[in-house]
Amino acid sequence: MEKSEIDADVKKREASVIEKEKRTQDERLAIEREKSRLLEQEKQIRAAHQIIETEKFKLTERERAIAIAEYKCDAGFADERAALSNELRRKRNQAEADISSIRIRRLSELDDEIAKLKSKRLDDITSAENLERERIREEIAKELEAWTNRQDDVRKRLSGERTEFERQKGALSALQSEVEGRKVELESAERMLERQEQRLEQKWQRRDEQIQDEVEEQLEERRKWMDDTVTNCKVENARLREALCVQTEILGAFEQLKRQLGGKDPAEILRALNSQTDELKRLREELASRPTEEMRVRYTALENEAMHQKTRADALELQRVSDEAAIAEVGDLRRQNSEFNAENRSLAHRASIFEGAANEAQAELNRLRAAYERPAEVEARYEEIEMPYISADKAKSPVKSEIDEKAWLADIGYACDAYGLHFNPRILKAFHTALKTAEWSPLTVLAGVSGTGKSELPRLYSHFGGIYFEPLSVQPNWDSQESMLGFFNSIDNKFDAQPVLRFLAQSQKPWSNDYPGLQDAVCLVLLDEMNLAHPELYFAEFLSKLELRRGRKGNDVPSIPVKIGAGMKPYELPLGRNVLWVGTMNQDETTKSLSDKVLDRSIIINFPCPTELKRRRKLAPLDEANRGTMLHKTSWQGWLALSSDFSDDQINPFRTFIEGINSSLAVTGRALGHRVWQSIEYYMANYPDVCAAQQTSDKNALAKAMHVAFEDQLVQKVMPKLRGIDTRGKSKTECLDKIRGQIITGVGGNSFNLGGDFDLACDLGYGQFIWQSANYLNLDDSCN
Structure with a gap:
């Protein structure tokens, strides 16, 4: 099959796979919309229940207010009565002191006035109290009736919505089954397509090598043939020149003979000799008839003359035939000479063409052998890699100092809040702790939906914490380590070093007056959207080599060989402990899932979906004014716990918990x-x-x-390992349900707040367990 047909077939299959993915995505979006609608209905139901509870609370508060008002009315009447009695005693005493007669009259008037006031006051209070109580009773009756009617409506609506929910749940299950089947087909098609692509790549690679070998052999054969042809042409030209000289000499002899004959043509002379011969024959016959002495003498003389002339004529005839043959040969030689000259010019032209091709091939060969012929270029390429990425005017050498870890981390949180971004304190602590445990899990991965601050956290953490930061945007076409670090440019015959390679090389160099090395600083590299391409392709060797640092001391660290050209010694890039590795991962249809190799060597920190959208009134700049003091690597290393000081009583309950999960996973x-x-x-x-x-x-x-740290690790290390477990049948009842029971039971009677996220991982995985949430952190953040 031709390459074009194979490409067309591959493109057709790719189009088919893309179409299937698109249909699957549409169905998935439809399912997500349906789930969103159902969740919205559940929220409305919860809101209705909340309204009912609120109304009950209001009624209770109103009844309490009525009781308080009644108490105040009784207390107010008693106080007023006491005040009137005091006033009465005071006036009575004053009247007795002034005039007894006036006192008697005044007392009677006061008694009458008190009676009237008391009667009037009692009537007013009683009527107002009765009216208020009647009004409150009517309002309570109306609200109770309305609440009863709303409760009946809510019950009816809930019943209908439950029926609709069950129906849609059944339809959703059917859709999930169909999507699962199509997903299996799609994965099978993708695997087949990948195998075909690998076979095609291997085939075309072998074919390219074969074509290259054949071209080199043909060039060598053509060069040899060209050399042989040129040699033959030179020999033939020499022979032709010798033949031309011989023929020139023959032509000169012919011209000399012609001059000797008086310029006459030899053919005319031969004709004259022939006529004389005829005349001699006639004379001979005549003499024969006249046989006299004189005639005999004359006949003998004539005969001798005739013989002499005949001999001369035969010689001239032979000379003429020889001259004609020589002339014909000269003509042939001239014609052959012109042909050879034309062929020689053609060969010379072809020789110039082949010589140009040979020169180009030699130039290409010289370029390819540049590494062998010019070893000085190795040092030049090393210098290109070690060129400072951060210039001396921007780099600062950190100073050793005693820094309190919790205060340093708290300051970063305050600075982030002041900048306009709030991170859950548990996420900030988890991120910081994950970086500290790089000996065991060298890669920290921040996962979640787009726009939740995954990329901002490493950037702000580095800026406010005094850490050198280098972001690296992963591209979907990355398929090797060279895509990330750089590659040898065979066209320009040089090594193109990527910025991250120069940053990593600078991070392992000491500080000096001539070179701003960052060996004493803490550096952080961010692989932004790392799962756009397969990390196993471009980061596999890093993961393997970073894990080899475990157990080694000091500067005894592994290194990555960076290929700088064919036949050249690779550049050894040390993987120092002062460089921290972080990746971000979006969870959508455009990304790749992480393999077990990456999961085992990573800590996955999930960002929760925001429940409340927060404003950001302004964008503050990140500059030297708000940058933290540069952190020395000894300060960072002083925070690391290189050994576990937990007693058996402290750590065994948690280890038993993990062993229980292992027992459930055995199914x-x-x-x-x-x-x-x-x-x-x-x-x-x-x-x-x-x-x-x-x-x-x-x-x-x-x-x-x-307990809090172990809960973080359940989410970060254990739950990703449950990915893909079937949420139906025996796997659910004997594995997932048991693990959920362990989570609810907890350790030491203290449960883990992961039940909701665990149920969500079972429900949203299309029949498989997929942990993609961290909603337990929202509650924790609200408590803070």
Whole structure:
């Protein structure tokens, strides 16, 4: 099959796969819209229940207000009556002191006035109180009636919506089954397409190598043929020149003979001789008839003369035939000479063409052999890689100092809030702790929907924390380490170093007056949207080599060989501990899923979906004014817990919890390895709150901090390993349900707040367990 047909077939299959993906995506969007509608209905139902509860609370408060008002009315009447009695005693005493007669009259008037006032006051209070109570009772009756009617309506609507929900749930299950089947078909088609692409790549690679070999052989053969042809042409030209000289000499002899004959043509002379011969014959016959002595003498003389003339004529005839043959040969030689001259010119032209091609081939060969012929270029390419990425005027050498870890991390949180972005404190602590455990999990991955601050967190963390930061946008066509670091440009015969390679090389060089090395600084590299391409293709060797640092001391670290050209010694790039690696990962249809190799060597931090959208009134700049003091690597290394100081009583409950998950996973043929548990234990040992509690010997704070850190690791290390487990049948009842029961039970009677996220992972995975949420953090953030 021709390459064009194969390309057309591949394009057709790619189009078919894209079309299937598009249909699957449309169906998935329809399912998501249906789920959103159902969730919206559930929210409305919850809102209706909330309204009912609010109305009940209002009625209770109103009844309480009525009781308080009644109490105040009774208390107010008693106070007023006491005040009137005091006034009466005062006036009575005054009247007795002045005039007894006036006192008697005044007392009677006061008694009458008191009676009237008391009667009037009682009537007013009683009527107002009765009116208020009647009005309140009517309002309560109306509200109770309206509440009853609304409750009946809500019950009816809930009943109808439940029926509709069950029907749509059944339809959704059918759609999920169909989507699952199509997803399997799509994965099968993708695998087949990948295998075909690999076979085609191998075939075309072999064919290119074969064509290159054949071209080189043909060039060599043509060069040899050209040399042989030129040699033959030179020999033939020499022979032709010798023949031409001989013929020229013959032509000269012929011209000399012609001059000797008086310029007459030899043919005319031969004709004259022939006529004389005829005349001699006639004379001979005549003499024969006249046989006299004189005649005999004359006959003999004539005969001798005739013989002499005949001999001369034969000689001239032979000379003429020889001259004609020589003339014909000269003509042939001249014609052959002209032909050879034309062929020689053609050969010379072809020789110039082949010589040009040979010169081009030689130039290409010289370019390809440049590494062997010009070893000085190796140093030049090393210098190109080690050229400072951060110039001396922008780089600063960090200074050793004692820094409190919790205060440093808290300052970063405050600076982020002042900048206009708020990060959940648990996410900030989890991100910081994940970077501290790089010996066990060298890659920290921030996952979540787009726009939740995944890329901003590493940038602000580095800026406000005094860490050198280098972002790297991953491209979908990255398929090798060279795509990330740089490659040898065979056209320009030089090595094109990418900025991240120069940044990494500078991070391993010491600071000097001539070179702004960052060996004493802490650096952070961000692989932004790292799953646009398969990380196993462009980052596999980094993951393997970074893991080899575990157990080594000081500067004894592995290195990455960077290919700088054919036949040249690779540039050894050390993977120092002062460089931290972070990646961001969007969860949509344009990205690739992470393999177990990447998951085992990573900590996945999920960002929760925002429940409340927050404003950002202005965009503040990130400059030297708000940049944190540059962090020295000794300060960072001083925060690291290189060993686990937990006692068996403290750590065994958590290890037993992981072993219980392993027992449940045995049903599905899966398990959590030793590396996962070791990473969990060292994460807990490096958690800032755990370190602070160990320093103060606060057992209650330590237990709480260990519980929080372990809950983070369940989400970051354990739940991604459950991906793909069937959420139906035996896998659900004997594996997922048991793990959920462990989560609810918790450790030491303290449960983990992950039940809602666990159920969401079971429901939204199209029949498979997929953990993609961190809603438990929203509640934690609201509490803070």
